[in-house]
Amino acid sequence: MVSLSAKFRDLIWPKQYLENPKRFAWLYVAVFVICLLTLWRGGDALKQQQIQDLSVDTTEQLVQLTSVIESAIAKYQHMPTLLASNDRVRKALRDGLPSDINQLNRELEQINRITEASDSYIIDVNGSTIAASNYRLSTSFVGGNFSFRPYFKDAIKGKPGRYYALGTTSNRRGYYFSYPVFEGDSIIGVAVVKVDLTQFEKRFSNQAYDFLMLDPDGVVFSSSRSEWLYKVMGQLSHEELTRIAESQRYFDQAIETLPVVSKKAFEGGGDVIEMLDEVQDNLGNELVERHRYLAMSRPIKLLNFQVAVFVPLTAIEEQIALWRAIFAGGITITMLVFGLAHLRSRMLQERSDAIEMARHNQAYIREVIQHTQAGLVTLDGAFRIEALNPAVEKLVATPLSDLIGQPLSALFQVAGNDLLRWTKALQSDFDNAKDSLTTVQGTLSVKGESPGIAVEATICELQLPQRRSHLVTFHDMTERKRYEQEITSARHALELRVKERTSELEQANQLLRHEIGEHKATQQELIQTAKLAVLGQMSAGLNHELNQPLTAIRSFADNGLKFLERERYEQAKGNLQQISQLGHHMGDIIARFKVFARKGNVMHTPIDVQTAINGALKIMQPRFKEAGIESHVPSNVQVAVLADMVFLEQVLVNLLANAVDAILEASGREKLVSIEVNCEQDLVRIYVRDSGTGLSEESLNRLFEPFYTSKASGLGLGLGLSISQRIMDSMNGSLSAQNHPEGGAEFCVTLNTFQPD
Structure with missing residues (x-):
């Protein structure tokens, strides 16, 4: 009788390859090379696709980031205009009285506290600061002269000013909005509001990406990484560096170049750049490593800035490397398995009788049990431990030779929810293909000692000649249990944060609706006030308009009485008709004014x-x-x-x-x-x-x-x-x-x- 193993061997390895080892070797090498090429090209394609997906996600994040920054800064651009229209500001600039200036300092401080601006201050026509919101601080702007700043030069010419710079007094980076203060047709000073941009660095410092805010010259004005500040992506000419230095925009900061090693445009949008980053090893030594980023940018039209995000590609590269390693390992193992199968086929070809084949199968099983990383235990027909591999002893950290011949329950305890399935599996004859493999969870412990090792056990029947045997495979679940616990804890923490955030948003929405309602009510009152003011201006004309028909009504009434005394009824009827028409006319005038004066939406x-x-x-x-x-x-x-x-x-x-x-x-x-x-x-x-x-x-x-x-x-x-x-x-x-x-x-x-x- 031809054995099943021989049929399997002939199916996998045709006779011409078994008879010619050199031909088999060439086939082995060709398949191996093709698999490696497929692995490399597949890794590149997978990496390209993941970067493409990352580019789409980064584009959405960049749009949101730009919108957040632009909306946060836009609310400050009209503050200088409001300050410039304040009568107290004009009075302080015009008279210069200490009492007015002290009161103005307090008002600016209060405005800053309400609007959360960085600083607001008032400058006279000579560029000297007369009042500031930070007048209490040691870095107060009061007394400082900022006539050299472009935002002052623009405002003193009658135009709104905008500028960005590193503060010479506060040493803080900010964006400046300015507006001229008018007294009639003359400009008597400048109102300035400074917005501190470090708030965005704190807000986006814990993101999965690094963000940069580039000024029109390409200089990094704000970044989540402080070592990138005041550096440029490219090269600036000598004239540009001189212009920046003369403007005192960055005070005494040196303008350097970011350590970009290479830059390549990515077809999905953005650039893939490679940079040198300084890191510290475990001993605290400074090391320089090359990191690759997906760089994407978007303009902030309000500021004429560019917002860029650098998304590290380390995770993708490590994932591709891991994928290649796993795939290469799989290819290698597969080739080794095929090689072992080839050797085993040659051995089986030399053995013809069933006893030698059975011995070979038993030796092969024992070899697998001894060297596999999973814990393996073989059971006899009565489900007693027949043999076990070193991996099982490694799991429980103790020798298990004294358990040979004992029931499996002396080593493995099934979890309560899987006990019924395990009992059915032991009672089954495994003839049904659906019942040929059973997997349960439980613990490995010697003689019921606690705590045990959490494992996943799989039992199946071994097809051996003239006897029945079973194989139980144990896989350590300790790490998986720990990961599941961590995921559960993280999910609970996320749910709690979502609830807290939802509550905050509901409170903010209620406050916003209240403010909108008050604004609409105030606007309706202003409209009604304007109506009544117009009616007041026209009251004299209205008086004259109503007096004329009233005078005519009296005349027609007096004449009508005389006509009635003289029994001239037709003339009296005519006078009454005239009085009726004049009454309708007066009612139409009054109704028109009543409709005009009413409130409404x-x-x-x-x-x-x-x-x-x-x-x-x-x-x-x-x-x-x-x-x-x-x-x-x-x-x-x-x-x-x-x-x-x-x-x-x-x-x-x-x-x-x-x-x-x-x-x-x-x-x-x-x-x-x-x-x-x-x-x-x-x-x-x-x-x-x-x-x-x-x-x-x-x-x-x-x-x-x-x-x-x-x-x-x-x-x-x-x-x-x-x-x-x-x-x-x-x-x-x-x-x-x-x-x-x-x-x-x-x-x-x-x-x-x-x-x-």
Whole structure:
């Protein structure tokens, strides 16, 4: 009878290879070389793919990082403008009184504490700091002269300034925003706010990547690694280095080059660079190692900076190296296994009888048991220990020769949840293929000693001639149990952090909603105040408008009584009809003012432009008559816009009221207000023009600033145009102003055309 091993041998090794060892050797070498080439090329492809995936993830992280930095810095750019508009700042710069300066110092300190800015300070026209938020510190800016800074030079020329530098007084890096302080048309000082960029270094210092913030010259201005500060990726020319040194941007810091060994563009985006990094060994000695990074950058448009992240590729390279080592080991083991199989086949070819083949199988099994890394135990038909390998003794750290012949339970105790499966496995005859292999968990201990070694046991039947035997394999699970415990602990810690963060976000959202509600309420009150201010200005004209019909009503009533006494009923009826018409007229005037004065939210509905213009003119007509102003208004505008009727009328009334004030201030000129409507495909523009002297350059630049007014003292709060602009923004429109080429000021109200379905 031909044995099963012989059939297996003939299947794997054809007869021509067994008969020609040289041919077998060449085949062995060819297969080995092909496997190695496949291993190397496969590793390169896998590395490329992992770097590609890392590039996609890094791009998303870079977008988030850029957004966080830009939004964090953007909130400070308007602070100098607000400081420059503060009356106390102008008074301190104008008068220079110590009491004013001390009060200003305290206000700046409080503003800094609220806004979390680094520093804010006020500079006079000579560049000397008169007040600062850090006036209490030894590094106070008070008394320091910063006229050499570009942000001061820009602001003193009347432009907003921006700059970045290493502070000469505080020795801290920061980004500066500045704005001129005006007194009329003159600049009397500069307001400056400094943003400390080290906050981002602390925030992103524990990330899986290193981040850099590069200035327009490519100098590292901020980084999560302090040794990279004030270094450049490339080379700077002598002229560039001289310019940087003369600007005192980095004080006395030397500009060096980052230790980049090589740089190669990556097709997925970014660059793969190799750098020299200084590390310390276990003995504290300084060593220089080469590390590779995936470098990607993105601009910060607000600052004209570049944000770059360097993601280490060490983990990917180690993973590829490990993969190659495992694969190479697998190839080697496979080749060795095939070689052993070839040798064994040659031996089996020389042995023909079943007894010698059985002896060989037993010797082979014992050899495997002795040299395998897993703990192996063979059992006889009664499930008693027949033999065991040194790996089992190594697991329990004690000799086990006295356990030979004893039940397996003397060495291995099954876990409670696997006891039923283990009992069924021992009772099975292993004839069913589904039951040929059983794996359970338990502990290895001699005579039940505690603690035992946690292992995973697998039992299977050995097909041996003329007898039944079983093989039990033990694998140490100590490390796996420890890893599972660590993963469980990490998951619990992560869940706790997520709950804490969620609670913080909910509190922040509640506070934000509260602030938004207060802002909307304040804006509605300002709009209502502006309405009432306009109504107050028109009260005299309204009085005149109502007195005329009241006088006529009295006359018609007196005459009507006389007609009734004389029984002239037709004439009396005519007088009553006149009184009724005059009453309707007065009611229409009062109703128009009541609608205009009511509060309400913006409702985007189709509004007839002609109706809105007529409503505003009815409100303003008394002032026009009182001032003797003529109006040119279209009478047949056939267009509708998406807006709110009351708020649109408020904007038009405010523009018409401003036009009346401008005409009254310009003596000796024609008194004329004109309204024109220009209809486009998607937009409608309403032009309100007066015949006044027009707007000055300063007025055009500051026209929509809150509390700014070009009228004489007491004639306005400076809120009308600012509120009108906000109303137009709420209706998705806009408000602009210019001087008309033929004279006078012209305001343009732009709204979206209503498009019916």
